[in-house]
Amino acid sequence: MTQQTAPCAVTERVIGIIAEVLDIPPHTITPETRILRDLETESIDLLEFGVGLNAAFGIPVADDTVFLTSLRVHLEEARHADADPYKMMAGRYPHLSCDRVACILRTLDDGPVLSVQDIADYVLHALRAGQHEKAPSHAG
């Protein structure tokens, strides 16, 4: 694992991006900080986070996925379709661990769930996917 893809380095860089956009000291942000509940964050800030992630890590950023923007819509759709919400979450948000998905579903009624670590996990997932795509194939 390279320096850039080391989980702690990614989380630190994500915190730096958030702090820069919101103009707050980085030390006031932790991996557990909830973006929309604990910080004064507006939709335009999320847009800037996305642009910052793209520039810092060189990854494609799907705002809707990384910021869980349509999470409640998708859960409602799953409910209407009588589908398993865990499976829906695993499909739409593959960067989130099973434990994290369970935590999100358990605490959904408390307010917006997106955390700094969720964003860092998205970045790590995208970086690993990029490395996988770039890896030379030995098949055949």
Next chain:
Amino acid sequence: MRLSHTRGCVLVAGGGSALGTASATLLARAGVPLCLTAGSAEAAARIHNAFSAAHLSCPPVLTVRMEDTARADALPEQAAAAAGMPAAYLLDLMHTDHESLLASASPDTISAYIEANITWRARLVRAVSRHMLHRRCGRMVFVSSTAAALPAAGQGLYAAAKLAAEALYRSTGTELAARGITTCSLRLGYVAAGRGARYLKQHPDLLQRIPLQRAVDVHEAAGALAFLLSDGAAAINATAITMDGGLTACK
């Protein structure tokens, strides 16, 4: 004319038109770095010829067609790579050519036209916004038409596309002005160049309907666009202004 985002270039999208080359050479004379797009090899040649005739070195020219939807997403980065600096300004003159009565257009033509002139443009504005947002500065100027307000017969799709584009730029200006990115649209009336000149030659009586009694000169229009790109016009944000000699003010 002062463009303060000097660390960036002006991306002139649709630079192969008469207005595009007039605008680009005007900006180049003022020392503004540029990157142009052209919709065909012929349009690219027109750009090279215009710069050569003006004794100016030609800026990078990318061949970009609005039918290539995915290209819109990558265009700001490609322009930045070609110019060697980010795109701090966008001058959008792009439009595909089609006029017919709305009811006579084929369903496939309608779909393709909307895809090229609205979807493509929305993706371009999105990509350019994100490109500019990283540096928290940028200015976008869209070349619209008085047809957006008063379409003639046969301009239904054209007017719809211009109105939709104005709406895209207006929303971008309201959403991102606080982050240093502003927009505006210029609705041009009859311009005595390119297609406009040919149309006016066929319908010379149209000039009598214009209070100014003449069409907009292409260099006048280029000067207005250069002003709208400049620092002095930054407060003209999220709106459309009209340059038509008074045409649309009359019954």
